[in-house]
Amino acid sequence: MITYYAYPKCTTCRKAKSWLEQNNVEYNEVHIAESPPTKEQLTEIYQASGLELKKFFxxxxxxxxxxxxxxxxxxxxxxxxxxLLASDGMLIKRPLAWDGKRVTLGFKEAEYQNTWL
Structure with a gap:
C-alpha cells in the first residue's frame, strides 16, 4: 500500500488523489503539514528514489x-x-507517494501510471 503525503488544499494533490482512486490504487493519505515524514523516513524515501535531495523541496x-x-x-x-525537510511538511514537494520501494514526487499522470499500476 502507498503512503500518500498530501496537502488537502493543493490542486496537484487533489488531481493525484483522484487518479489513485480512479485506478483503484490503495493508499493511506497523510496530511503533510500536520504529520510530515520524520527525518528517518525521509532518508529512506530519498535513498530509494534515486533523485537529488533538492528535488524534495x-x-x-x-x-x-x-x-x-x-x-x-x-x-x-x-x-x-x-x-529541515522533516521540520516542516510545507517544505516538501507534494504529493509525495511511497510504498517502501518506489517513490513519486509531484503528479505527472504518465509517471503515476508507470509507477503505481
Whole structure:
C-alpha cells in the first residue's frame, strides 16, 4: 500500500488523489503539514528514489521562499537538508507517494501510471 503525503488544499494533490482512486490504487493519505515524514523516513524515501535531495523541496512554496532556501541549500549538508525537510511538511514537494520501494514526487499522470499500476 502507498503512503500518500498530501496537502488537502493543493490542486496537484487533489488531481493525484483522484487518479489513485480512479485506478483503484490503495493508499493511506497523510496530511503533510500536520504529520510530515520524520527525518528517518525521509532518508529512506530519498535513498530509494534515486533523485537529488533538492528535488524534495517545494521550491514554489511560501516557507521555502521566506527562508531564502534557494541561496542556502547548496551550503547545507545532506543531514541538515533532511532535518529541515522533516521540520516542516510545507517544505516538501507534494504529493509525495511511497510504498517502501518506489517513490513519486509531484503528479505527472504518465509517471503515476508507470509507477503505481
Amino acid at each position: 517545494n521550491t514554489s512554496g511560501l516557507v521555502y521562499r521566506s527562508l531564502s532556501l534557494k541561496d542556502k541549500l547548496s551550503n547545507m549538508t545532506e543531514q541538515q537538508q533532511l532535518e
